[in-house]
Amino acid sequence: MSRIVPVLGCASLIALAAATAPLRAEEGMWTFDGFPTDRVRAEYGWAPDKAWLGRVQAAAVRLTGGCSASFVSGQGLILTNHHCVASCVFDNSTGENDLLNKGFIAGQRENELKCPGQQAEVVTKISDVTDAVKGAYAGLEGEALTKARDAKIAEIEKAGCTDTRMTRCQVVSLFGGGQYKLYTYRKYSDVRLVWAPEDRAATFGGDPDNFNFPRYSMDASFLRAYENGKPIKTPQHLKWNPRAPKEGEITFVVGNPGSTSRLWTGSQLAFERELRVPTTVATFSELRGRLIRAMEESPEKAREGLDTLNGLENSLKVYLGRMKALGDPAFTAKLASAEADLKAKSAGNAAIGDPWAEIDKAMTAYRGLYLPYRFTQPGGDLYSYAEALVLAAQERAKPNAERLPGFTDSALPLTEKQILDQRPIYPWLDELTMSWSLSKAREYLGVDDPDSKLLLGKESPEALAKRLVAGSKLADPAVRKALWDGGLAAVEASDDPMIQYALKLSDRQRALKKAVDAAYAGPLALAGAKLADARFAAYGDANYPDATFTLRISYGQVKGWEERGRTVPFQTTLGGTFDRATGAEPFDLPSKFAVNEAKIDKAVTYDFVTTNDIIGGNSGSPVIDRAGGVIGAAFDGNIHSLGGNYGYDGTLNRTVAVSTAAVQEALETIYPAPALVKELAAK
């Protein structure tokens, strides 16, 4: 629920990922150096060459808010989704000037608006550091292993990026610990809003249409990267090609898929199915209900809660999709059969041993830790600020190699930016979120559990959240700045009740993280590397790693699908919006659509679907044609793609994109932005 990067709360900082068994056509989130050129040529009679791939890679942008994007002009102009900039529009809105509702057109550079917490990053270099990292933990296990590994990573990252104002270094584990790579990014921490349509144009159909198709959504926006107060130069941008997609044409999606779990073992999937997913579905659904009702209480709350509700419904839909996939015996049987195949092929290989048994043991241990680990980190933005300030103060007092991963020298600048950037806090919303999370902690841990007692003392969840939110001054960025600058002494001397509360929890959170590292993350790092070796041995190395929010490319084609005996066509048109509108939210026509109806070319392709293999984090990714031009921005998957976390099914999984043709029509006719049209048309 927080927009600050969770630190202690994330299950494993190095995602377990691995190379995969026999691939289905169009499956794969490929690294650029592993792109399956031969396979694509065999399937499509053509494949991109190295120069093509290099040009595309140079224009690809990662947004630290969790999205993907691309440069589409020489002046740092960035295409992404509206839902990737909604928090920025929201943070720049007030009750009097509701930009989210009205839409935003800067018109000229001076009017472009800063996006709090947002940073744009472009990969400039990828180096293999596998030997260094594996060497650092050789012979170790459990928590000693994770400590040594993380220390080495901190050291490599620090050495790689000496200028942390302009660069960011990040070591990522690929293939479940089979490989470690150092990604170097050119970073731009001043990102501004250029153009956003009305929220309703982007969210037309709202949650009912979320992850469905046909869709009628203008889920596109433009940002611009600045440095030293000026737009940056981006000669290596993608060519804007505002044309309709053609059925069957090859498409490439370039972006940063967040995470997948396609090669998890049976016991990892069982943990998901039995513990994480149901807990998430039940608790998120309840929060959704609390929020829906609260937003009905006043127009202010309706506005102030919208961004949180949208994000929550998006997440919930993902988990409902995972629940469905994990409960589908046909789907899970395929996963089990892939696992059985790998086990059979690995039998008798002494170097591999039995990593499945090691993972079973780690998962059993993790089951005992999961609920306290999850629920001892309360929700709410103010609490997240407090937790991050407390941890930062404690960690910065240590040598770089001994710090928690979010607080190493290479990670600190972004953490600092996210804590200190000004943005609005709505106390009622924070209180709602925090009291919900505390009440769920008590429910899942039990009243008599020591962690429940630590969290609540003798207070009720409601009273505690009310007291902490009402008493905290952390909504003021100056207060956060003083605590950041003051370090541990300032934090420990603070009488802010939220800071005191975060301090009170921090020992227990650290103890839990230590226990999780010892019993789960450490063993998984070892077993994961063995599983990766087993897969390379069994299936060769022409494969893709699980997603890790690093740059990938997927290939596919423009194509509808068959469902319950009928064909879902590959595209919708702008005109379809008018047929679908009911007048009632969330199917009320965006006001500028209504006003400009006569001028709008209704035949223009609006949204379309492709067979590209994507996942959350790919939002905003350019959809690129054979010529290297951008013809869309991916913004969703269809409902079937939600199982894509565990496996890809090309007959049903689809990427949903908004076409550049529709965006062009919007820029020319609906939300006119002539300067932008001109900029996009420039060579």
Added chain:
Amino acid sequence: MSRIVPVLGCASLIALAAATAPLRAEEGMWTFDGFPTDRVRAEYGWAPDKAWLGRVQAAAVRLTGGCSASFVSGQGLILTNHHCVASCVFDNSTGENDLLNKGFIAGQRENELKCPGQQAEVVTKISDVTDAVKGAYAGLEGEALTKARDAKIAEIEKAGCTDTRMTRCQVVSLFGGGQYKLYTYRKYSDVRLVWAPEDRAATFGGDPDNFNFPRYSMDASFLRAYENGKPIKTPQHLKWNPRAPKEGEITFVVGNPGSTSRLWTGSQLAFERELRVPTTVATFSELRGRLIRAMEESPEKAREGLDTLNGLENSLKVYLGRMKALGDPAFTAKLASAEADLKAKSAGNAAIGDPWAEIDKAMTAYRGLYLPYRFTQPGGDLYSYAEALVLAAQERAKPNAERLPGFTDSALPLTEKQILDQRPIYPWLDELTMSWSLSKAREYLGVDDPDSKLLLGKESPEALAKRLVAGSKLADPAVRKALWDGGLAAVEASDDPMIQYALKLSDRQRALKKAVDAAYAGPLALAGAKLADARFAAYGDANYPDATFTLRISYGQVKGWEERGRTVPFQTTLGGTFDRATGAEPFDLPSKFAVNEAKIDKAVTYDFVTTNDIIGGNSGSPVIDRAGGVIGAAFDGNIHSLGGNYGYDGTLNRTVAVSTAAVQEALETIYPAPALVKELAAK
């Protein structure tokens, strides 16, 4: 969500149930004529004889609200749970006189308060009508089968109870259609409230402690059955024995377990796991959140929503427990192995054939019907009134044998009472429930689905619910009475928007019921009977049927259990309440506990656990000792017992009861009711 019996919405009016494979000790919800005397004697060295069982059966009461109870004096005094009478206390409360909050002590007969919609029933006769029912549908299948079966049932019920003012006849399918039995009840439709403690005393610990143990709950109340304005005579009552339970002593629980699914086939369980349970958990959780937030808006709403929230949280916990059980591979493996055993033993038996395949086919068909069937029946009390009035008007115009089950001559009196009894309706609550159910219908069916369009037209769920609730006059019992008396002409001429809405939906609901009967209920009736035959053939007939909200007896013993290496003791004491109280809801001390602390005997046993095998519907059941005295009222299971819907595990499943000793202390000291103490002590 409605307190009116659902008619079209319930999946199957005849529950599929069946005899079971090898039993675990203490497993079983036995019919009185099938009580396993020899087994009990072998395990406990003693077993009740026929006379003992007869005495106990004569004192057992079924409450049509969905609970169990028992006569405990010669003047119609009934012991049950507080949560079984909470709706009655709530319906008799106002903002000025909040009986639910304060508790209620009638003191004398004239002050006893009528309970809307409540009826007490005592079984007087059970006859086997298997041949008649099976004969009626011989050679038929699908919807023709269910029609013929239901017509024969309506005929038998009508013939069995000519005086529907004093008797009720109900044909119940046992062993999944293996047997049909006619239950004849003496009914008492005037039931009044005698004594109820403060709500907080009954709900101390609230949802966090729900389905947990240790518990500190005074979940007991007393009702009285009246006829012709006078208390009835009940010479065959149980003896009130206000003593502490002894660890290890044998106990019997006598009541009406609602339903179990212990012998469902793999495809039925898969349907539960993949569709019904997750849908219920997600949607109920969201409703819970909406309600929690709404109740925070004002003290009035907090009071007015409480009864609904309590019921909802209770249901939700049941579904979360089922989700956990169905997701536990060790648990489901046991069920699968029992199925495999039965299949093996039935192989080659031509008379049995392959009922599993028939059920697989029926479940596949039902999967396609389930979501429309579920979601075309909106929530809310006013809508439920409207639906019941519409259906009753339509059905009463038909001959008895052609009516829907809830509207046959034998069923009509209770339906009428439930529709016409006066009780408060809170429009905000009805609007909340209805708009939630409509928005979930749209979410699960999809915006483009014809049923979504039928439900919503071009309105939003919120606007439609608001309009219907604001415009309806059905909260007024006189309006309902006029429509009931006026029949179809009055209903069709009504301009009440809720009636018009229910009329609009009724054709589609009937079509769906027809489709469900044809593809699911009909085939299940046939296959279920074959499975029952297979089980009788394989395991003999010394067995118990799945629960059907008919009278059963279970045996067990007073016993704690082992959990995560520690022993959960078998009892709590009244004094423990004071240790557990925090001052914050729902752990705030009941006010009379606080006031009377010095007088209360803190050593008195409060709640205790036994190994009896029970399920929802057993709430309020007397816990009876070897001597036939009542020593407690069952009010809950522990968290492990929630899997009891699918199978019993004697090492972990526990019944939770409030002891008569604690109730006696309450009657003497905390909520003094001297007349009641005297009445209970009388021979």
